[in-house]
Every structure is written in structure tokens, then in C-alpha cells.
Amino acid sequence: MIEPTTAAPRRGVPLWVQIIVWVFLLGLLGIVALGLNRAQKRSVTVQPGVEIEDFTVPLYDEYQYNGMNQVSLSDLRGKVVVINFWASWCKPCEQEAADMQQAWTEYEPTGEVVFLGVDYVDTPTNAFIYLKKFGITYPNGEDLNVTLKRPISDYFNIQGVPETYFIDRNGVLQYVQVGPFSSVEQIRAQIAPLLE
Amino acid sequence: MSKNFLHKAQNTLLIAALLALFGTLTVSAQGPAPTDDEVNAIAKQLFCPVCESTPLDVCPTEACRQWRELIREMLADGKSEAEIKQYFVEHFGAQVLNEPPNKFASYAVPVAAFLIGAFLLFRGFQMWLKPVKADTALEGGSGLPESEAKPIPQDDYIARLEEEVKKQK
Amino acid sequence: MIAQFGFGVLVVSFLVALYSVFAAIYGEYKKSPSLVESARRAMLLTWPLLTLTAGVLIYLLVNNHYEVQFVYEVTSRSMPTYLKVTAWWGGQAGSLLFWSWLMSAFTSLVTLRKWDRDREFLPWVIVVSGVTMSFFIGMNLFFENPFAQLYQTFEGIGPHTFQPADSILFTPQDGQGLNPLLRHPGMVIHPPMLYLGFVSFVIPYAFALAALITGRTDDRWIRLTRRWALWAWLFLSFGLVLGGRWAYDVLGWGGYWGWDPVEIAAFMPWLTGTAFLHSVMIQEKRGMFKHWNMLLIILTYSLVIFGTFLTRSGVLSSVHAFAESAIGPLFFTFIGLTLITSVALLIYRWDSLRSETTMTSMLSREALFLLNNLLFMSILIVCFWGVIYPLISELFSGQKITVGPPFYERATGPLFAALMLLMGIAPLSAWGHSTVKTLGRAIWKPAVIAVIITVALFFTYTKNAIALTGFFLVALVILVTVYEYWRGANARQKSQGENIFTAFWNLTGRNRRRYGGYIIHISMMLMAIGILGIELFQVETQGRVAVGESLNLANYTVEYREIASWDDSPKGVNFTRAVVDIYENGVYLGELHPRKDFYFESQQSMTIPGQYATLRDDLYILLIDWEPASVEGATFKIYVNPLVNWLWLGSLLFLVGIVIAAWAEKDPERVTVRAGRRIQQTSAADD
Incomplete structure (x- = not known):
């Protein structure tokens, strides 16, 4: 019963099989490692102090910026940029919407600050209702990116809505607000130092 | 409704008009408002863009309710199922589809793995089955096939019982 | 203080687990049985230590110690005590501790067995399980400390294992509560x-x-x-x-x-x-x-x-x-x-x-x-x-995609069908060799009956090819298994002179793994009936109805009678419950209460279906949306899930089968026969 096999010469696993096995195993681990690396890294790529890559937001038809129906970050060099991610289905966004608009009406005449609303996965109908409801006049567009070929929210790696990013005159991210603002003062407090 | 969206609608106005002509033939043409079932039939094939692995038709969040409304509006505008899906992919990414767009890549790997496995198993059978025959042939019948030389321990309790029964008879 | 004690015990159990690993390796290397024995005892010690740690955590959970971050995150005052205890595994840190605790219980059990004949395995079993355990305890210690407490410092409130300088302990009034879905x-x-x-x-x-x-x-x-x-x-x-x-x-x-x-x-x-x-x-x-x-x-x-x-x-x-x-x-x-x-x-x-x-x-x-x-x-x-x-x-x-149910269903469907076919054939084949002839002789009777059943289903129940293939395989497997069972019991009945029921009982008792396995096969087939039913024949409809109006689906009529909404303040939940009357072909069956629970704290809602279950199908009604006190009425989604209850029945039988299979086998008859044969055949293999 055992003779035929015990008599067989000691061969072990052929080298080529071993190589295949190891390549496969390490490849698999490599992929998981890359995925893990990405999962870990994406929460740190866009941090205060980082220069934000250029992107272009197509604006909703009700909005224009300097007569254009889209805005690129590079057009806004020299100005303080406030990027607000929101969605019409997001209850906390409604808390800050009026304050954001109020702050915008204060800063708009100075021409030093630009607010930009980015509508995160939303439907046009509801977005329109929302924007109208809060009388929002600063440029707003959908979360589509013409230059980066992926949603802007993806690049900023937002954790949810609302989230607000404050970019200084040199295009460097200075502050990230996760969650809604509870007053206009809070918004002013973040913009004021960037204007100095 | 945003004009942005209307623009797109205008592009397909002709199609919509055609669809309206055949209104009786198509479910989604301008006529009676689309039913929940028609909306769900499409939502079923989509995933909620913001929640983790939740099909759109069963997703209870407010956001999902709005997307289902969007499907309803598009259906009412005479959009086809494919157009609606296309819209969702363009705006929210390919992850809203319940299947990867590249069907070939998704099925090729498991099919290939199965074929490789089946091939290896087949080769294994060939290898395992051959030596017995070869040995028997070489040794000119002196070495009996293993199965005949030694009874293979069967756990077959029934067979033993049946043997006993036969003996008793 | 108690939290720090818990953390301290966790540190000790980590060290003990590590010690057992090193002692086992070193003891093996030095050929020192006493070192290996000390490793074994260390392994045994981890269980009481981790039990103590877990006890401390449960104490904190049950007694509302919200200064502990984990307790704050998973419990709240309104939760009943049993939920507070089970909140132990409701969060990351706690569930890791739960893992380690179970692990230590099992390794302790295994180290308690008699090792006389397997001495050489002992140190390595300790090493492998010890390494795994240290890893899990280590994650708790270094990354997910369930005993971290909330301290107020100048920078704000945050969890810390030890009290930072210039800080005070922060105790929230109430916790966040367990995710309602997990309740x-x-x-x-x-x-x-x-x-x-x-x-x-x-x-x-x-x-x-x-x-x-x-x-x-x-x-x-x-x-x-x-x-x-x-x-x-x-x-x-x-x-x-x-x-x-x-x-x-x-x-x-x-x-x-x-x-x-x-x-x-x-x-x-x-x-x-x-x-x-x-x-x-x-x-x-x-x-x-x-x-x-x-x-x-x-x-x-x-x-x-x-x-x-x-x-x-x-x-x-x-x-x-x-x-x-x-x-x-x-x-x-x-x-x-x-x-x-x-x-x-x-x-x-x-x-x-x-x-x-x-x-x-x-x-x-x-x-x-x-x-x-x-x-x-x-x-x-x-x-x-x-x-x-x-x-x-x-x-x-760079493309994000979703792989959803259609892929899995299509790709695994044929494989599951092939598995079922094998389940029908394999029990009839013998170890060593079988031929087409021996197999054919054994299988033809069940196969013919299965075909007859399938044909009958074709004329009475469904013309769906996939379903018919599935039902044929189900019938085949059940018939083959029952046939095998019957053959065994019959032989036993003749040889031992037992009646058929005793014969069945003893047959199962004699070879538990085999017959437990058969029961599992049958239960799998019952589950397959349920799965085929819901996958292939599920129908659904959704609609908005006013009070007194009804929705129709399959043979069922669902009539909306009333709706009520109320707050349960101590629990922090708002319940909205609809009452619907259901009829089958016009015959009144009763009322169902689909409802929606809204949890204030977590802002989450839960949709609880109203279910009317029979072996033929399940009427499953969801309350989707409603307009309070208006003629607009409410939106319901109704599913009819044919045969789904066979799935749950099958799972119960499955449990029976597997308990039989896993139960300690005491079988003198079999052991003597096997032992006798084994000695004849080979001296190399030991038992």
C-alpha cells in the first residue's frame, strides 16, 4: 500500500511551481498592500499645508463666474477660495447654508474671496430647490471635474457633507472644516487670517 | 429642474418625441406618471452612490429617495433605461452600476481559474490512474492492482451489514 | 480606576501569552519538558486573565461608565442590561477583546487534553495559538484600547489610556447607544x-x-x-x-x-x-x-x-x-x-x-x-x-466599480448546481473504485423518481428551466440520501432484528459523521428549495394607497386600514406602525403591522416588515413612506417570496445534522472492526 510512494526519490516541489506559487502569493499580498496603502493615505493627501491641484468645476446654469460657466482653481490664484461641499439631501448642510450665504454677501464686494459650492452626488431638481430655498448666489456646480477626470470630492477625499476647505492666495490649503459651521463668525474667523 | 439637465433633455427631444408617438408601446413614454414598480425596476440595477453596498431600490435614506425621484422624472421625460443608467454613471461614477461595466474582465478570471483547476485535476487523474496500469503491465501480472491486492477499508457500514445478512441466509 | 485595572490585566495577559510562545520554542529547542509544561500552564492562565479583563469591561458597560470611550460609543442609559452586555462585541475594540477571549478559552481547552501520545505537537500548538492570541491582544493594547478614558485637556476632549498631564476626567451624561440595527x-x-x-x-x-x-x-x-x-x-x-x-x-x-x-x-x-x-x-x-x-x-x-x-x-x-x-x-x-x-x-x-x-x-x-x-x-x-x-x-x-449580486449569482449558480449533482452521486460511490455500472445500478431508481417529480412540477408549478433543473437536483439528492438511509436501516433491521425506527436511530448513532452528514445534505436541499424560490420567483410591487384602498400582488390583496405614530421617550425611538388587512383570493387572512422605527440619537431608521409566512410563500410588507393624517395615504412595498421558509426550516434541520455529526462518537462496534483491519494492512499508520 505504501511501497510505490515511499520508494519514490525525494523530489520536492519543482522549482517552477514554487516560483509560480510565490509570485502569485506575493502578487496578491502586493495588491492588498497597495489597497491598504491607498486607504490609509487618502486621509492624509489633502491636508492643511498642501498645495491643491488645479481642477475645473462646471457650474449650474443659474450660476456664472466672470461670465464663464465653469471655474478653474488656477483662475482664482491671488484670491482666498472657500470650497463648500454640500448636498440637498444633507440635513446638516441646511444648518450652515444661510451662514455661508451671509458670509458670501459680506466678502463678495471685496473681490478678495471666492466661495465655491460643490454639490456632492445629488439630483439637479433637488439641488435647484435647495439653492433657491437658501437664496445662494455664490457659484455652485456639480461634483464633476473636467481636468482631473474624477470627482473633486474624490481628490479632496471628503468624509461626508458638509465639508469646507479654505485655500489661501497661493493655492495652499489652510483649514478644513468637517461638519457644518454654526455661525457666520466661525466662517469669518477662518477667512480673516488668510486675507492678511 | 435645472436647465443643465434640460439641455440634455433637449438633445434627446427627438427621441422623446418618437417615443411619444409609440406611446402605447413603451412604458416610459409621456403618458401616465411612471409607477413605483417601473422606478424600482431600474433602481434595482443601481447601487446607492453614497452608502456602502446598498441597492438603490431598497435604500431607505433621503438621498436614495431623491435618486428614485430622479429616475421617475427621467422616465416621465421619456428616457430609456439605458439612458438613465448612463446618466447615473456619468454623474456619480461607474460604481453605481450593480455590475462592472467591463463584463469580460469580471468573468474571465473565475472562468480561467475554474478551467485551470479542472485541467490540473484532469491531469492529476491521468497521473494517478496510469501508474497502477503500467505497473501491472510491466510486471506481467505478478503485481496485482492494488485494489485487488488489499481490500480498501470502506466505512460502508451498510455493505458490511448486508454481507452479514447474506451470510445468515 | 477600574478601567485602568482592566487595562493592566490585559497587559498581563499579553505578556503571559507572549511568554508561552517563547517558553514553548525555547523549551523545544532545549528539549526541556518542564519549560514546555510551563508554556502550557501559561497558555492555560490566559483564559482566567482575559475573563477578568472581559468582566471588567462588562462591569463598565453595565454600570454606565461613560468616561470610558468604548462604553460611551456603544451603550446608552436607555438600553436594557442584556444589550449593554452584548454591546461588548458591538464595537471594534470590544469585538477584538471578544476574539481574544474566545481564542483563550479554546486554546485552554485544547491544552487541557491528554497529550501523552502527541507530546511533539504540544509546543507548536502552543506557539501557533499563542502567536495568534498575542496578535489579537496586541491590537487591543496598542491600537484599540477598550479601556481608554475620555480626558479633557487644553486641546479638547479625547481618549487616553493614561491620564495626560493637566487634564481632568470627562464623563458624558449619556452614551451614544448601540447602532439600532445591531439591537x-x-x-x-x-x-x-x-x-x-x-x-x-x-x-x-x-x-x-x-x-x-x-x-x-x-x-x-x-x-x-x-x-x-x-x-x-x-x-x-x-x-x-x-x-x-x-x-x-x-x-x-x-x-x-x-x-x-x-x-x-x-x-x-x-x-x-x-x-x-x-x-x-x-x-x-x-x-x-x-x-x-x-x-x-x-x-x-x-x-x-x-x-x-x-x-x-x-x-x-x-x-x-x-x-x-x-x-x-x-x-x-x-x-x-x-x-x-x-x-x-x-x-x-x-x-x-x-x-x-x-x-x-x-x-x-x-x-x-x-x-x-x-x-x-x-x-x-x-x-x-x-x-x-x-x-x-x-x-x-482608477475606476471605482461595484460587483453586485448579478455577477455572483451567474458565476456561482452553475457551480452550486454541479455541487448538488455531486451530492446526489457521491454517497453512492465506494472508496477505492466504482464503475459506471455500480453507480448506475445504485442511482437509477432515485433518478427515475426525480425525473417523474420534475415532470409533475413542469405541469403543475413552473416552466422555468433553471427552476426545474434545480428542483430535479434537489429531488435527486433527497431521494438518494433517503434511499441510502433506508438501505442501512433495512439491513440493520434484518441483521439485528430491530424495528425500523430503532434501526434508524442506531444506524445514525453508529456512524454519526456519515449520517449526520446525510442529514446536512438533506437540509441543504431544503435550503436550496428556499433559495430557488426567492431567487427565481420573487415578485414585488410598490404603491401609494389611501386608507381603505388596497394593493394586489400574486394571490394576495393588502388593504391599508390605519396608521399610528408615537414616541417612546425612554427608549428614544419613534414608532410608526401601519395596520393592513391581508386577503388571499378574497379570503381574509388577518392583519399585519409593517412599521418604521426611528432612533433619535443615531438619526437612523429601521424598517420592520409585516410577514405572513407559509410553506408556500412569504408575504412581506414594508412601510416605505406615509403622510400623517392626510388622504394621500401611505406607500407600501410588498414582496411575495415563494418557498423562502424552506430555507429557515432547512437551517434548523442543518443544525440537527451537524450536532449529530460533531457529537462525540462512542462506537465500540466500528472501532474494533476498523482496528482489526488497520493492523492487517499497515503498521506504519497509527491511530
Whole structure:
């Protein structure tokens, strides 16, 4: 019963099989490692102090910026940029919407600050209702990116809505607000130092 | 409704008009408002863009309710199922589809793995089955096939019982 | 203070677990039995230590110690005590501790056994389980401390293990409370069952590695851990079924299984575990495929860890739930090391694992078991690919994709059908060799009856080809199994002069694994009926109705009678409950109460269906939306899920079968016969 096999010469696993096995195993681990690396890294790529890559937001038809129906970050060099991610289905966004608009009406005449609303996965109908409801006049567009070929929210790696990013005159991210603002003062407090 | 969206609608106005002509033939043409079932039939094939692995038709969040409304509006505008899906992919990414767009890549790997496995198993059978025959042939019948030389321990309790029964008879 | 005590005990148990690993290795190296014995005792000590730690955590949970971050996150004052206790595994940190605790219970149990005949395994079993345990305790210590307390410092409030300078303890008034979805009784038992299954697979793995390290590569390790593997499989299966039932009752999807990565993560070790349970029998009976069994148990263990990793590290999630969690890299390192070490050992010992016999027939039981393994592995690959493909796609093409149910259903469907066919044939084939003739003789009767049943179904129930194929296979498997059973009982009845019921009873008792296995096969078929029913024949409709109006689906009519909404302040829930009358073909059946619970604290709602269950189908009504006090009425979604209750019936029978199979076998008859034969055949194999 055992003779035929015990008599067989000691061969072990052929080298080529071993190589295949190891390549496969390490490849698999490599992929998981890359995925893990990405999962870990994406929460740190866009941090205060980082220069934000250029992107272009197509604006909703009700909005224009300097007569254009889209805005690129590079057009806004020299100005303080406030990027607000929101969605019409997001209850906390409604808390800050009026304050954001109020702050915008204060800063708009100075021409030093630009607010930009980015509508995160939303439907046009509801977005329109929302924007109208809060009388929002600063440029707003959908979360589509013409230059980066992926949603802007993806690049900023937002954790949810609302989230607000404050970019200084040199295009460097200075502050990230996760969650809604509870007053206009809070918004002013973040913009004021960037204007100095 | 945003004009942005209307623009797109205008592009397909002709199609919509055609669809309206055949209104009786198509479910989604301008006529009676689309039913929940028609909306769900499409939502079923989509995933909620913001929640983790939740099909759109069963997703209870407010956001999902709005997307289902969007499907309803598009259906009412005479959009086809494919157009609606296309819209969702363009705006929210390919992850809203319940299947990867590249069907070939998704099925090729498991099919290939199965074929490789089946091939290896087949080769294994060939290898395992051959030596017995070869040995028997070489040794000119002196070495009996293993199965005949030694009874293979069967756990077959029934067979033993049946043997006993036969003996008793 | 108590929290720090808990943390202290956790540190001690970590050190003790580490000590046992090193003492075992060093003791083996120095050939010092006393060192190995001290390692064994250290391993035994981990259980009381971790029990104490867990006791402290439960004390904190039950007594509202909200200054402890974990307690704050998973409990609230309004929760009943039993939920506060089970909140232990309701969060990341606690569930890791729960893992370690179960692990220590199992390793303690295993170290308590008599080791006389297997001394050489002992140190390595301790090393493998000790390393696993230290890893899990370590994660609690260094990354996810369940005892971290909230301190107020100048920078704000945050969790700290030790009190930072210039800080004061911060005690919130109330906790956040457990996720309402996790408050369902099914969810209270489901995770422990899964964990029990996961953890008990560590034991066979530890023995397998011990066998590889020591070079004692006969089937001893399999015999020692056979029952562990069966119990592990029992818990894992039970956990999966409970998860399904929970999803059906609570998630309001009208289904039980969504091919979610989290579900698949638990399903994958089940697949390899099932393949393992079948394939070890070949090694026991025929001394073949030792490599394969090693590989399967290594895979199972790796998938257990991998599954835990996938669901906790944030690798897969597009919503970054756990992304910040630091345990990912550590987990990954552990998996990598485990896999590499195991595979390297397997390759090193490849030669000594050669088969003792060769295959003699492609229709023999062992050949069919191999086919079964091929199918299980293919299903595993489908699942694994489905989980990993979105990751690959995003990494290499930047495109985020979802792999949803259609892919899994299409890819695994034929494989499951083939498995069913095998289930119908394999019990009839013999070890060693079978021919087409012997098999044909055994199978033709059941096959003919199955065909007749299928034809009858064609004319009475369905013309769907997939369904008919499925029902044919179900009928075949059940008939073959019952036929085998009957043959055994009949033979016994004749030889022992027992009546048929005693014969059945004794037959099962004599060969529990075999007949327990048969019961499992039958139960699987009952489950298959349910799955076929819901997958192929589910119908649904949704509509808005005013009071007094009704919706129709299949033979059912659902009439909306009234709706009420009220707050339950102590519980922090708003209930909205509709009352609907249901009729079948105009005959009044009763009223159902679909409802929606809204939890204020977590702002989450839960849709609880109203269900009317029969063996033929399930009427499943969801309350989707409503307008309070208006003529507009409410929106309901109604599913009719044909045959789905066979799934739950099957699961109950499944439990019976597996308990029979896993129960300690005391069988003098069989042992003497086997022992006699074994001595004749070979002296090399020992028992």
C-alpha cells in the first residue's frame, strides 16, 4: 500500500511551481498592500499645508463666474477660495447654508474671496430647490471635474457633507472644516487670517 | 429642474418625441406618471452612490429617495433605461452600476481559474490512474492492482451489514 | 480606576501569552519538558486573565461608565442590561477583546487534553495559538484600547489610556447607544457565532502547522482536530444563517443575502472549511491528498484572518468607515507572515506528505470528493475575485466599480448546481473504485423518481428551466440520501432484528459523521428549495394607497386600514406602525403591522416588515413612506417570496445534522472492526 510512494526519490516541489506559487502569493499580498496603502493615505493627501491641484468645476446654469460657466482653481490664484461641499439631501448642510450665504454677501464686494459650492452626488431638481430655498448666489456646480477626470470630492477625499476647505492666495490649503459651521463668525474667523 | 439637465433633455427631444408617438408601446413614454414598480425596476440595477453596498431600490435614506425621484422624472421625460443608467454613471461614477461595466474582465478570471483547476485535476487523474496500469503491465501480472491486492477499508457500514445478512441466509 | 485595572490585566495577559510562545520554542529547542509544561500552564492562565479583563469591561458597560470611550460609543442609559452586555462585541475594540477571549478559552481547552501520545505537537500548538492570541491582544493594547478614558485637556476632549498631564476626567451624561440595527436578537447572537466559528478553526490550523513543523505528517493531526473542525463549521454555518435571518427581518430588503463584501468575508472560510471537512475523509480512509488538506486548512485560517481584516481595515470601503483605524497595516503584516510561513513549511514538507495510495477509479468516492473540492474552490475564487476586483480596478484603472449580486449569482449558480449533482452521486460511490455500472445500478431508481417529480412540477408549478433543473437536483439528492438511509436501516433491521425506527436511530448513532452528514445534505436541499424560490420567483410591487384602498400582488390583496405614530421617550425611538388587512383570493387572512422605527440619537431608521409566512410563500410588507393624517395615504412595498421558509426550516434541520455529526462518537462496534483491519494492512499508520 505504501511501497510505490515511499520508494519514490525525494523530489520536492519543482522549482517552477514554487516560483509560480510565490509570485502569485506575493502578487496578491502586493495588491492588498497597495489597497491598504491607498486607504490609509487618502486621509492624509489633502491636508492643511498642501498645495491643491488645479481642477475645473462646471457650474449650474443659474450660476456664472466672470461670465464663464465653469471655474478653474488656477483662475482664482491671488484670491482666498472657500470650497463648500454640500448636498440637498444633507440635513446638516441646511444648518450652515444661510451662514455661508451671509458670509458670501459680506466678502463678495471685496473681490478678495471666492466661495465655491460643490454639490456632492445629488439630483439637479433637488439641488435647484435647495439653492433657491437658501437664496445662494455664490457659484455652485456639480461634483464633476473636467481636468482631473474624477470627482473633486474624490481628490479632496471628503468624509461626508458638509465639508469646507479654505485655500489661501497661493493655492495652499489652510483649514478644513468637517461638519457644518454654526455661525457666520466661525466662517469669518477662518477667512480673516488668510486675507492678511 | 435645472436647465443643465434640460439641455440634455433637449438633445434627446427627438427621441422623446418618437417615443411619444409609440406611446402605447413603451412604458416610459409621456403618458401616465411612471409607477413605483417601473422606478424600482431600474433602481434595482443601481447601487446607492453614497452608502456602502446598498441597492438603490431598497435604500431607505433621503438621498436614495431623491435618486428614485430622479429616475421617475427621467422616465416621465421619456428616457430609456439605458439612458438613465448612463446618466447615473456619468454623474456619480461607474460604481453605481450593480455590475462592472467591463463584463469580460469580471468573468474571465473565475472562468480561467475554474478551467485551470479542472485541467490540473484532469491531469492529476491521468497521473494517478496510469501508474497502477503500467505497473501491472510491466510486471506481467505478478503485481496485482492494488485494489485487488488489499481490500480498501470502506466505512460502508451498510455493505458490511448486508454481507452479514447474506451470510445468515 | 477600574478601567485602568482592566487595562493592566490585559497587559498581563499579553505578556503571559507572549511568554508561552517563547517558553514553548525555547523549551523545544532545549528539549526541556518542564519549560514546555510551563508554556502550557501559561497558555492555560490566559483564559482566567482575559475573563477578568472581559468582566471588567462588562462591569463598565453595565454600570454606565461613560468616561470610558468604548462604553460611551456603544451603550446608552436607555438600553436594557442584556444589550449593554452584548454591546461588548458591538464595537471594534470590544469585538477584538471578544476574539481574544474566545481564542483563550479554546486554546485552554485544547491544552487541557491528554497529550501523552502527541507530546511533539504540544509546543507548536502552543506557539501557533499563542502567536495568534498575542496578535489579537496586541491590537487591543496598542491600537484599540477598550479601556481608554475620555480626558479633557487644553486641546479638547479625547481618549487616553493614561491620564495626560493637566487634564481632568470627562464623563458624558449619556452614551451614544448601540447602532439600532445591531439591537435585533439575531444580531446579538450572530457575531459571537461567527467568531466562535472563526476562532475554532484556529485549533485545526495550529495542529496542522505543528504536524508540518515536527514532520509527523500522518493523519494524526486530522484525527485530533476533526471534531474541532466540525464544531467550527457548525458555529460558522449557524452564524451565517442567523446573519441571513437578521437581514431578512431587519434590513427590509425582502432578501436574506446581498453578496455584500462583509457577508462574503464570512462565507469564504466556510467554503474552504466545507471543502476541508470532505477532503479530510479521503486522507483518513485512503491516506491521500495530504498536501491538499494542509493547504485547505491554511487557506481557511488565512481567510478567517483576511475576512476580519477586510471588514475592519477600510481597504474595501468607499465610505471610509474604519479608514483611520491603525490596525490595517498590523493585520496585513500578520496575514502576510502567516501565509508565507505556512506555504514555506508546506513546500518544505512536500515530500513527506506524499499519498500512501493511488487513485484507482475516476468514479471512486475520493475522485468525486476531489471534484467537490474543485467546485468549492471555484466558488471561493468567484467570491474572492468579486471582493478584490473593485480594489484592482480602482488601483490600476482608477475606476471605482461595484460587483453586485448579478455577477455572483451567474458565476456561482452553475457551480452550486454541479455541487448538488455531486451530492446526489457521491454517497453512492465506494472508496477505492466504482464503475459506471455500480453507480448506475445504485442511482437509477432515485433518478427515475426525480425525473417523474420534475415532470409533475413542469405541469403543475413552473416552466422555468433553471427552476426545474434545480428542483430535479434537489429531488435527486433527497431521494438518494433517503434511499441510502433506508438501505442501512433495512439491513440493520434484518441483521439485528430491530424495528425500523430503532434501526434508524442506531444506524445514525453508529456512524454519526456519515449520517449526520446525510442529514446536512438533506437540509441543504431544503435550503436550496428556499433559495430557488426567492431567487427565481420573487415578485414585488410598490404603491401609494389611501386608507381603505388596497394593493394586489400574486394571490394576495393588502388593504391599508390605519396608521399610528408615537414616541417612546425612554427608549428614544419613534414608532410608526401601519395596520393592513391581508386577503388571499378574497379570503381574509388577518392583519399585519409593517412599521418604521426611528432612533433619535443615531438619526437612523429601521424598517420592520409585516410577514405572513407559509410553506408556500412569504408575504412581506414594508412601510416605505406615509403622510400623517392626510388622504394621500401611505406607500407600501410588498414582496411575495415563494418557498423562502424552506430555507429557515432547512437551517434548523442543518443544525440537527451537524450536532449529530460533531457529537462525540462512542462506537465500540466500528472501532474494533476498523482496528482489526488497520493492523492487517499497515503498521506504519497509527491511530
